[in-house]
Amino acid sequence: MLLFLSFIRISNIYLMSLLYLFMSKKLKILAASDLHGDSRLTKKLALRAENEKVDLVVLCGDLTGFGESNNLIKPFKDKGQKVLLLPGNWDSFATTDFLAQLYGVTNIHGYSAVYEGVGFFGAGSASTALGPRSGISEKELFSTLEKAHKGLKGIEKKVMLTHMHPSGGLSEKTGFEGSKSIKRAVEKFKPDLLLHGHIHETFGTEDNIGKTKVLNVGRDGVVIEI
Numbered sequence: 001m002l003l004f005l006s007f008i009r010i011s012n013i014y015l016m017s018l019l020y021l022f023m024s025k026k027l028k029i030l031a032a033s034d035l036h037g038d039s040r041l042t043k044k045l046a047l048r049a050e051n052e053k054v055d056l057v058v059l060c061g062d063l064t065g066f067g068e069s070n071n072l073i074k075p076f077k078d079k080g081q082k083v084l085l086l087p088g089n090w091d092s093f094a095t096t097d098f099l100a101q102l103y104g105v106t107n108i109h110g111y112s113a114v115y116e117g118v119g120f121f122g123a124g125s126a127s128t129a130l131g132p133r134s135g136i137s138e139k140e141l142f143s144t145l146e147k148a149h150k151g152l153k154g155i156e157k158k159v160m161l162t163h164m165h166p167s168g169g170l171s172e173k174t175g176f177e178g179s180k181s182i183k184r185a186v187e188k189f190k191p192d193l194l195l196h197g198h199i200h201e202t203f204g205t206e207d208n209i210g211k212t213k214v215l216n217v218g219r220d221g222v223v224i225e226i
Contacts, residue, residue: 042076085105
């Protein structure tokens with residue numbers, strides 16, 4: 001009997017340890033933006049994601065543009081990496097959908113997804129941009145984020161993904177107007193993180209809106225744990 005009770009006690013301790021490990025495990029993300037068709041860069045990013053054992057790759061728009069876009073997403077898929085992407089102002093909505101379907105990845109524009117308990121929602125393109133392909137109004141940008149966020153009821157940890165930067169932040173100090181709708185969405189939905197790109201001059205910088213950390217992830221990418 002004592003042996004049985006000892007076994008139960010040890011089993012409970014083991015189960016509690018497993019539960020603690022599960023609850024404390026963080027999701028590791030490699031986030032980048034503004035690839036502009038550079039497939040050599042995506043090969044480097046895919047290798048970095050592999051070496052750093054990330055759980056998810058996030059691409060925050062301007063996937064296409066200046067360079068050759070052949071096999072742009074293929075390096076990530078060849079390594080079996082999960083990818084979320086959205087359009088920038090250099091990507092048409094149709095091209096972004098095509099890339100997502102071709103490589104079996106997720107276009108998160110207007111949608112949400114959950115990975116290991118962390119919710120992601122996003123809206124791409126930009127409302128004040130010089131790019132030739134996609135554009136979005138401030139009203140549509142907010143409504144797209146609102147629609148996407150509705151899929152995350154009950155999710156505590158959240159990451160908001162955009163291409164454009166919010167108004168009032170560091171990136172706006174470069175002289176490029178930010179989005180009031182993105183800032184409004186952050187203030188309303190209170191994500192833990194906002195990941196964006198778009199403004200090349202502030203790649204890699206960090207800011208805050210309330211308790212939300214704002215990162216301009218840039219071409220070289222950043223690795224984040226949440």
